[in-house]
Amino acid sequence: FLEDGRAFALADFDHDGRLEVFLKNRNGPQLRLLQNVMKDLAPSIAFRLRGGKSNRDAIGAAITVETGLGRQTRMLQAGSGFLSQHSKEVFFGLGEATGPVRASIRWPSGLVQELHDLPLNHRVWVEEGTAPSRFEAFKANPQGLKPSSFGARGGTAEAVPLPKTSLRDSDPLPANVETWLLVPVAAPDFSLPVLNGHARTLAALRGKVVLLNFWVADSTICQQDLKVFNRLHARWATQGLRLLTVNLDDPADAEKVRTLARDGHLSFPVVQGSDDLAGTYNILYRYLFDRHRDLSLPTSFLISGGGEIVKIYQGSVNPDQVEQDFRHIPQTAAERLAKALPFPGVSDTLEFRRNYLNYGSIYFQRGYLDQAEASFRLALHDDPASAEALYGLGSVYLKQEKSSEARESFERATRLQASYPDTLANAWNNLGLLATREGRTAEAIPYFQEALNLNPDHLIALENLGNAYRQQKNWDEARKLLERAVAVGPQDAEANYSLGMVFAQLNENDRAYEYLQRALKARPGYPEALNNLGVLYLRTRRRDDAVASFEECIRVAPAFDQSYMNLARVYALEGTPDKARIVLLELLKQHPGHVQAQTALQQLQ
Incomplete structure (x- = not known):
């Protein structure tokens, strides 16, 4: 709202079990009532308390409600809003509960009062120390309210009778919405085939105004739009407006889309959409507005010759409006402001940005x-x-x-100077990661150290620096860094795994077991941890545990090759080449050109 709001209060104004919002503004209208007309709300219950031994308003009382789904507690408070007071009724949403409700009230005096078999969707009156004196069912059909001059000059405003129809019926949301953007946003490019198989890119239309339309075949509105497009697209093209439509049906329904295009004699380009394109434009749409919503269909985007989205049409397209819009695309911030806002105004300091x-x-x-x-x-x-x-x-x-x-x-x-605390630490860490990938471990170490100078608890930098020392076989430094990493992130699988491998190199088998098991607890399908745990079992002569660990690794990560090789070696050393051969053949199914597996098979013959 445009008003200068100062306070709000929550209360069930129409006794339907739904809280309404009262807004108090400094300027007019000084009081605004927002009626709750949400459909299909879950059951609820409300309590009105009156103290006896305690204070009359029962301020400080705690009500605990129990259903088969759990327990929740609320307190009756005063002064809960700035210069305002919420209703002293206490409301509980009950979710999917279906049976009677149990409640207990701890009054400010210390008395605890138990209530049983309370009905859903009722208001319950309770006086301290006595059984509920009244039960009132919530009104089933809340009535809409007409605007009223509450607080009008000259005394109390006349009561306004409630209309016979609900706001839910009389004020439906508009089906079609058109929005000029205060700041244009770049239209994401794509390259996808049209129905005849040729690729079409949005960038190829740069320099021309484009109406980009997203549709699905089963929508009646979309089908009506396609007929309008078929009738007008040639004329639009001569006037400088190009049409590009994108079908977002499942690829499995492509034949249905082709049939619709053929039967409708569609003569304009229809692009076969993809999940990536739908996802990209859905993200774009969600974050254009403060109320983040998924892209509804049909939706059309008016794109300027510079490749920027300047207007959005949600729902059916009005061709006359489109023709007017593409001829009068605003070119300056002042022109965009005039088109995008429903009122004129002056702003010397406010700058809109994307x-x-x-x-x-x-x-x-x-x-x-x-x-x-x-x-x-x-x-x-x-x-x-x-x-x-x-x-x-x-x-x-x-x-x-x-x-x-x-x-x-x-x-x-x-x-540069960063706006977020970990930006520079992350950048230094990634420089070290790049050097490590290229085999320049000694060069990577100072990068990781720079990251840790900026943030001593940077978990990934601690892990990377510890692993760099591991590669250099500097076990003492590696252990220190990785112990710090585990202290910072005790549930981090990578840190526990790397520390376990350091202890394995130091022949501290018990500690190696401990940290490898921790890694697997954090990430049960961790193939490197399962494989090296199997190797550790072999080293400590626990053959059956080793085989079980290798087999589990193969089960959860069939593309990981080392467990196949290690299990085959166990069978080969035990003199069971047939078992080893079966394991190696399974590996070759996953990786047909695996050189080590092929060599091992030849050695078994």
């Missing part, structure tokens, strides 16, 4: 690396001194195994 750093992070977490890279580049363009944008770019390149680009990005990030 958070591409946030987009890049979300795309990266979801595995959409190309879009993450594009977003981090845009974030860096907006703020060339952003260490976070450079770190994000480096992380993308690291995933893409572009080592030189990743190194350059991380090095540039370390020379």
Whole structure:
């Protein structure tokens, strides 16, 4: 709301068991009532208490409600809102509970009162020390409220009769919504086949205004839009608007989509969507607005010649509106402000921006690396001194195994001032990781140390530095670092595994067992830990445990080759080459060109 809100209070105004919100504003309207009209809420129960020996309002009483699903406790409090007071009724949501409710009340006087067989969806009146005096069922059909001039000048406003229809029926959400963006957002590019098999890219239309439409075959609204597009797309093209539609049906239904296109004589390009494209645009859509929602279909995006989304159409497309919009795309911030906001205004200090750093992070977490890279580049363009944008770019390149680009990005990030505490530590750690991958362990160690100078409890840097010392066979330093790592992250599988391997090298078998078992407890399907635990069992002459560990590793990680090789060696040393051969053949099913397995098979013949 636009008003300057100062206080709010919660109360069940219409006695339907649902709390309403009362908003008190400094300016008008000074009081706003938000009615709760949510459908299909779970059952609930409410209590009204009156003290006898305790204070009359029972402030400080604690009510505990028990159902078959569990127990919950609430206290009756005063002064629960700024310059306001919530209703002194105490409400409990009961989830999926179906049977009667039990309750106990601890009154401020110390008296504990037990109540049994309380009905669901009722308001219960209780006076201290006596049985409930009244039960009132919640109203089944809450009525909507008409606007009223509460607090109007000249005394109390007239009572407004409740209408006969619920707000749920009279005020449905609009099916079609059009939104101009205050700040355009770059449209993610894609390269996908159209129904005739030729690839189509969004970038190929750069320089032209594009209406990008997402649809599914079973939607009546989508089918109506396709008919409109078929009638108008040629005219739009001559006027400068290109149409590109994307079908997001399951690929298994591709033939149904082709049939629809053939029977409808669709003459405009229909792109066969993919999970990645749907995921990319869903993320884009979710984070365009404060109310994060998944992309609904149909939805269309108006894209400027510069490749930026300037307007979004949710629901059916109004072709007349589209024609007007693409001819009058705003070019300046003032023009965008005038179109995007429902009222004129003046703003000398407020600047609207798109958070591409946030987009890049979300795309990266979801595995959409190309879009993450594009977003981090845009974030860096907006703020060339952003260490976070450079770190994000480096992380993308690291995933893409572009080592030189990743190194350059991380090095540039370390020379900047970071906005988040671990950005620089992470960048130094990743520089060390790159050096380790390339076999330059001695060069990696100072990078990890720089990360730990910035954050002594940086778990990954502790693990990486400890493992670097392991590679150098500097067991004492490795043990110290990895013990610190385990202290920081006691449930971290990697830290426990690495420390267990150090103790195995030091022939401290009991401690090696302990930490390998901890690693497996943290990650039960950890193949390296299972395999090396089997090796440790062999070293301590526990043959059956070793075989069981190798077999478990093969079961949970059939692509991990070392357990096959170790199990085959056990059978070969025991003089059972047939068993060894079976194990090696199973390995070759997973890795047909495995040289060691082929060599071992030849040696068994």
